[in-house]
Amino acid sequence: MSTENNDTKNNEPKNSEVDQYSGVETTGHEWDGIKELNNPMPRWWVYTLIVCCIWAFAYQIYYPSWPLINSYYEGMGGKTQREVVKAELEMIAEDRSVFADKIQTTDLATINSDPNLTEYALAGGKAAFGDNCAPCHGTGAAGFIGYPNLNDDVWIWGGSLDEIHYTINYGIRGVHEDTRINDMPAFLRDELLSRQEIDDLTTYVQSLSDSSIQSTPAVHEMFIDNCASCHGEDGKGLREFGSPDLTDAISLYVTDRDSIVDIISYSRGGVMPTWNGRLDEATIKSLAIYVHTLGGGE
Amino acid sequence: MANEQKDANSPKSEEVTNAPQPNIKQAQVEAVNKAVDRPLYASRKKIHPQRVKGKFRTIKWFMMAFTLGIYYIAPWLRWDRGEGIPDQAILIDIAGRRFYFFVIEIWPQEVYYVTGLMIMGGIALFLVTSTAGRMWCGYSCPQTIWTDLFMVVERFFEGERNARIRLDKAPWSLIKLYKRIAKHLSWIIIALMTGGAWVFYFSDAPTLFNQLISNSASFDAYLWISLLASFTYVFGGIAREQVCTYMCPWPRIQAVMMDEETLAVMYRHDRGEPRGPHKKNDPWDGRGDCVSCRQCMVVCPAGIDIRDGLQLECIQCSLCIDACNSIMKKVGRPEGLIAYDSLKNFDRREIGEKNQFRIIRPRTIIYSFILFVVTLIMFFTLLNRSTIDVNILRDRNPLYVQLSSGDIRNGYTVKIMNKSAENQKYSIGIEGLNTFELRAEGITEYNDEGTPIISVTRDKLRSVKIYISIPRDELLSDSKDITFKIHQIGSDTNDIQSTSFKGPKL
Numbered sequence: 001m002s003t004e005n006n007d008t009k010n011n012e013p014k015n016s017e018v019d020q021y022s023g024v025e026t027t028g029h030e031w032d033g034i035k036e037l038n039n040p041m042p043r044w045w046v047y048t049l050i051v052c053c054i055w056a057f058a059y060q061i062y063y064p065s066w067p068l069i070n071s072y073y074e075g076m077g078g079k080t081q082r083e084v085v086k087a088e089l090e091m092i093a094e095d096r097s098v099f100a101d102k103i104q105t106t107d108l109a110t111i112n113s114d115p116n117l118t119e120y121a122l123a124g125g126k127a128a129f130g131d132n133c134a135p136c137h138g139t140g141a142a143g144f145i146g147y148p149n150l151n152d153d154v155w156i157w158g159g160s161l162d163e164i165h166y167t168i169n170y171g172i173r174g175v176h177e178d179t180r181i182n183d184m185p186a187f188l189r190d191e192l193l194s195r196q197e198i199d200d201l202t203t204y205v206q207s208l209s210d211s212s213i214q215s216t217p218a219v220h221e222m223f224i225d226n227c228a229s230c231h232g233e234d235g236k237g238l239r240e241f242g243s244p245d246l247t248d249a250i251s252l253y254v255t256d257r258d259s260i261v262d263i264i265s266y267s268r269g270g271v272m273p274t275w276n277g278r279l280d281e282a283t284i285k286s287l288a289i290y291v292h293t294l295g296g297g298e
Numbered sequence: 299m300a301n302e303q304k305d306a307n308s309p310k311s312e313e314v315t316n317a318p319q320p321n322i323k324q325a326q327v328e329a330v331n332k333a334v335d336r337p338l339y340a341s342r343k344k345i346h347p348q349r350v351k352g353k354f355r356t357i358k359w360f361m362m363a364f365t366l367g368i369y370y371i372a373p374w375l376r377w378d379r380g381e382g383i384p385d386q387a388i389l390i391d392i393a394g395r396r397f398y399f400f401v402i403e404i405w406p407q408e409v410y411y412v413t414g415l416m417i418m419g420g421i422a423l424f425l426v427t428s429t430a431g432r433m434w435c436g437y438s439c440p441q442t443i444w445t446d447l448f449m450v451v452e453r454f455f456e457g458e459r460n461a462r463i464r465l466d467k468a469p470w471s472l473i474k475l476y477k478r479i480a481k482h483l484s485w486i487i488i489a490l491m492t493g494g495a496w497v498f499y500f501s502d503a504p505t506l507f508n509q510l511i512s513n514s515a516s517f518d519a520y521l522w523i524s525l526l527a528s529f530t531y532v533f534g535g536i537a538r539e540q541v542c543t544y545m546c547p548w549p550r551i552q553a554v555m556m557d558e559e560t561l562a563v564m565y566r567h568d569r570g571e572p573r574g575p576h577k578k579n580d581p582w583d584g585r586g587d588c589v590s591c592r593q594c595m596v597v598c599p600a601g602i603d604i605r606d607g608l609q610l611e612c613i614q615c616s617l618c619i620d621a622c623n624s625i626m627k628k629v630g631r632p633e634g635l636i637a638y639d640s641l642k643n644f645d646r647r648e649i650g651e652k653n654q655f656r657i658i659r660p661r662t663i664i665y666s667f668i669l670f671v672v673t674l675i676m677f678f679t680l681l682n683r684s685t686i687d688v689n690i691l692r693d694r695n696p697l698y699v700q701l702s703s704g705d706i707r708n709g710y711t712v713k714i715m716n717k718s719a720e721n722q723k724y725s726i727g728i729e730g731l732n733t734f735e736l737r738a739e740g741i742t743e744y745n746d747e748g749t750p751i752i753s754v755t756r757d758k759l760r761s762v763k764i765y766i767s768i769p770r771d772e773l774l775s776d777s778k779d780i781t782f783k784i785h786q787i788g789s790d791t792n793d794i795q796s797t798s799f800k801g802p803k804l
Contacts, residue, residue, distance in 0.1 A: 139695060142699070149696070151707075152699050153702050245702065248702035250701070295699060295707060
């Protein structure tokens with residue numbers, strides 16, 4: 001039936017005519033008086049289509065294209081994006097190795113006096129800092145409570161290039177056997193001092209950096225007995241023990257009275273990871289040089 | 299010849315008579331882009347312009363040689379700037395971020411010189427256009443020059459107009475194949491040389507030339523050469539007048555710069571009409587000087603009939619003037635039936651006045667004035683170009699650093715550009731702080747007053763980290779305005795930059 005219908009349709013006289021302006025036949029389609037000219041497809045367009053078709057076939061044969069049940073058609077060219085990425089990464093590593101190898105084998109002082117190496121180390125150090133250090137120390141290295149500010153001139157464990165390098169390499173209270181470690185006693189928990197004594201000691205510690213607060217010689221004696229072995233008799237700290245200066249304007253923790261009481265009572269001890277083994281030597285050296293230039297380097 | 303008959307619908311019909319002036323043949327031609335009955339859309343019809351000889355053609359040959367000469371030779375000129383700086387007279391050094399033009403050297407920050415140059419070029423173009431019409435299009439536009447060059451090649455291989463028309467109609471044969479291949483191959487070679495010359499402006503020309511010969515140039519060079527070669531080939535060989543008519547905005551814009559006193563290539567219809575074929579020894583009374591020889595249409599590269607009046611397609615190449623003048627000479631009439639003329643002159647002649655060319659008009663005065671002012675500003679700024687440029691970036695993270703002594707420290711990155719021809723030393727002074735301590739990271743040289751001395755190699759930028767610490771009580775609020783004074787030692791050149799010093803909220 002449908003065939004019949006189609007036949008009759010085809011046999012219907014078409015409304016085509018020759019357009020009087022262009023001399024081209026119309027298709028017989030008309031919309032509100034606008035007639036469609038039966039112009040052929042532009043030849044360049046047809047050729048482009050044909051070329052694209054040929055291209056598409058060739059592409060499918062040459063490159064991986066068709067999914068199979070358990071694998072895929074790998075293509076005659078044997079190309080994969082993974083190989084490309086791998087090759088690119090190798091190329092980058094090779095480009096970098098010129099400087100990275102030099103930094104790896106050169107000592108810090110020499111790197112620091114070579115402008116080219118320093119420039120590379122600073123750029124690499126900045127990137128590595130953002131990736132590895134910023135979560136604790138902040139992107140600007142300004143630190144947080146309990147995480148030291150690396151911009152200032154206070155270094156608990158030392159601020160020379162080598163000391164910074166050592167700290168990054170082995171960490172603080174880290175997993176390496178050479179890690180920096182100290183342990184402040186928890187004077188209340190370990191029942192070394194009474195609450196009243198801790199209260200007096202707090203006043204004394206406050207008086208070290210605030211001249212408006214007065215303490216007594218008796219408490220000074222107590223400080224000498226309990227604290228001076230690490231913090232020094234003048235309370236200025238000792239780097240070899242990693243004990244902070246109690247007299248300066250900077251503190252790692254909050255410095256109101258209650259917090260100081262809490263610190264003396266229960267101790268504090270932050271942890272910095274051992275980066276040795278997690279980062280390569282060139283990166284650690286770059287980090288040391290970067291941190292050293294933040295303003296407090298010694 | 300049905301088309302020829304159709305043209306006869308104009309009142310001044312140009313019927314083909316069998317015996318016109320014996321020495322003047324009427325060309326069997328119709329304007330491809332005729333002004334009357336123009337359809338909204340039409341596919342391109344090929345134009346076969348005939349070669350013409352005359353005054354303007356000679357000027358155009360000269361202009362072609364001159365402009366192409368500049369284009370091809372300029373990148374090979376050398377200019378000694380000393381060790382370590384390119385010695386190419388004109389060089390756009392993208393990798394080194396410099397633009398060299400003989401004595402002038404421009405840094406990216408000074409790109410406004412290029413802007414100024416472009417404004418000057420633009421205004422000069424306005425001035426020329428308002429005075430003498432599309433001089434740019436007719437004589438110096440690269441599209442015109444290269445199309446002309448490509449036509450020379452075409453004529454060399456395929457012959458003159460009639461031979462080319464015959465060749466187009468002829469079936470494919472070995473000789474036709476040879477002519478076509480030879481023509482296109484020559485075009486492609488010219489196109490490649492065009493693109494090839496272009497890249498020399500962006501790299502040391504002799505080095506790049508050797509690289510190109512040994513096929514070891516960078517990918518960018520090949521990319522740009524092939525891009526520009528394709529454009530040259532398509533625009534000059536194939537698209538030709540289509541570029542001017544459909545792609546270029548200038549024909550549309552220039553109309554606003556022209557007025558009735560502006561010169562343009564025009565057919566003097568008051569002298570030419572009524573037109574018609576003229577037999578030798580016929581009287582000239584009661585008829586115009588136009589003998590309907592159609593030479594103006596035969597030579598026209600835009601495919602128009604100049605006698606239809608001013609038209610968008612007309613690039614005013616003035617070849618029709620040469621063609622018409624040669625005919626006028628033959629028939630013994632004065633030259634200048636087609637000539638540079640202004641609309642106002644048609645009115646003047648109508649009331650019996652003489653032709654005039656008024657160059658001084660409000661329009662030209664304004665354009666000249668703007669051009670003068672812009673040129674003056676450019677000269678002034680170029681002569682007073684500073685040899686130092688300083689940028690100061692204050693650290694924002696951290697905003698400030700508290701030191702163990704209670705002092706507040708701010709960090710600044712100071713970038714000093716030494717744009718002079720010598721290595722220089724600079725001192726850094728701070729104003730706006732009473733007591734402060736200044737330290738420059740990595741700088742070992744300080745003067746007696748404790749200011750760091752920073753040496754910067756010529757033509758280089760140096761970035762130095764500066765730390766300033768001040769006592770806490772120096773800060774009365776959380777911010778204080780300070781100024782950096784960068785002084786070039788041994789000169790009176792200073793650069794003063796304002797910034798601020800931040801501290802904790804009080």
